[in-house]
Amino acid sequence: MATAAGGPFQYEVAKSTDDIGNAVTTITCHGRLVSETSSAMRGLVSPLIPAGGRIVLDLSDLSYLDSSGLGTLVGLKVSAIKQGYCRLELVNVAPNILKLLRMTNLAQLLTSQS
Numbered sequence: 001m002a003t004a005a006g007g008p009f010q011y012e013v014a015k016s017t018d019d020i021g022n023a024v025t026t027i028t029c030h031g032r033l034v035s036e037t038s039s040a041m042r043g044l045v046s047p048l049i050p051a052g053g054r055i056v057l058d059l060s061d062l063s064y065l066d067s068s069g070l071g072t073l074v075g076l077k078v079s080a081i082k083q084g085y086c087r088l089e090l091v092n093v094a095p096n097i098l099k100l101l102r103m104t105n106l107a108q109l110l111t112s113q114s
Contacts, residue, residue: 009037023053033069060092
């Protein structure tokens with residue numbers, strides 16, 4: 001498990017392949033994705049986008065998301081869409097985070113839940 005500099009954000013990275021051989025990188029997030037830690041998320045995910053495949057962000061243990069963290073998730077999703085090489089997915093979104101995504105009308109963009 002790695003810890004982001006500057007705060008209580010931790011993550012685990014697992015690499016695998018799907019049924020048809022495409023790369024899948026799953027990042028399980030723990031703690032708080034806030035202004036002090038969002039650069040760690042950006043630094044972790046941004047280099048993965050040009051490599052293609054699927055990037056799965058498991059947010060089941062993410063306890064808090066502020067506007068900087070939300071902006072980071074949106075920015076990463078937009079980058080993935082623009083580059084067209086990969087699919088960025090948010091899964092297992094904790095109820096409090098999903099509520100925030102719904103309030104900001106970003107649930108449909110960022111998740112398959114609405």
